[in-house]
Amino acid sequence: MDPVLLDLHDGVARVTFNRPQRRNALNLAMRERMAEVVQELRRNDDIRAVVLTGAGGAFCSGGDLEGILGAELDNDGWRTRMRGLHHWLKDLMTLEKPVIAAVDGAAYGAGFSLALVADVILATPRARFSMSFLKVGAVPDLAALYSLPRAVGPRLARELMLSTQELDAERAHALGIVSEVVASEQLLARAQQIAHSFTGASALAVGLVKTLTARAINSDLDSMLDAEAAAQALVFGCDYHRQAIDRFLTKQPPLFVWPQASEQDA
Structure with a gap:
């Protein structure tokens, strides 16, 4: 079974984390497949927007702890492995195409980090977000130490990381993490609707907006x-x-027109 599915249709790429039996926990096979998928997203000019989602009622429950426990590495080995495994993450974060995360169920640990890569996060009422790393004595990764403080501010990011508290969809929406709360049966349709709207947008302007806003927080007037x-x-x-x-x-x-949400979506 392919651990990450890539479907292309009408200018939109849908990337699905596909280990539903493990709530799409990230293992080595998924990370290696993501490296391939992200390169396709970058080089294929027919792709105008990307939807990230998970199979089987979960987005991504975090890292595969059994795989981590079974790896016999010293400090240098872990540092090398982490840097090598996540080289695709920067390519995804700097992708000059809109990324929409469609989150249903768990987005814990690295799953929360992956959702934060997106420009727009949609969530169902049963979505749950948690920076759960500290529960297993780990430090947030997959760029969460970079992305979460930029999403909610350093103090709140620190609180979410230290407390490992779970956020439901409404709380995540109130904090500005989630863009819209969408009924479960409408989630993928709404994500595809937003993504497809960008097939009518200027790819150049979209890419420049993403690149320059990413630079702005560390820049000057x-x-x-x-x-x-x-x-x-x-x-x-x-x-x-x-x-x-x-x-x-x-x-x-x-x-280009941003598609308004239907009253039935909420």
């Missing part, structure tokens, strides 16, 4: 103003921008 000017020079010179302006002036429907 003058640097970001310079980056903004350079980015606008690029998009103003492309055909998409001119076509979009023409459609606006002639009162035609825009090429």
Whole structure:
């Protein structure tokens, strides 16, 4: 059984963590397969957006603890293994395409970290999020030490990591981690709807927004103003921008519209 499924349809790639018998816990096979999948996401220009989800009613329950316990490594060995296993993570985080996480059930530990890679997180009412690493004497990984403080601020990130408290979907939504709470039966449809809307967006503009907002938190005003000017020079010179302006002036429907959530989704 393929531990990570990749399905391509109408410009949208759906990536499914596929170890439902273990609530999609990350093992070595999944990590190696993710490296292959992420490279396909990066090199395939027909892919305009990505949906991350999990099979069998869970997103990802974290790292496979049996696999960790069975690895006989010293400190240097673990450091090398972690760096090598997660080289694909940076490629996914810097992907110049929108990533939507569709979370049902558990997103614990590394699963929570993987959800935080996404630009938009959708969650069902039964979704649960926990930085559970400390329960097994571990430090948050898969870039959680980078991404969670940027999502909720350093103090709250520290509290969530130290307390290992479980967040339900509504609490995660209130904290700004989850974008929308969606009924279970509507989750994938809503994720696909959002992802598909980006097939009408400017791939150049989307990529620049992702790249520059990632840089902004460690930058200064003058640097970001310079980056903004350079980015606008690029998009103003492309055909998409001119076509979009023409459609606006002639009162035609825009090429890109963010799809509003249905009242039945909540």
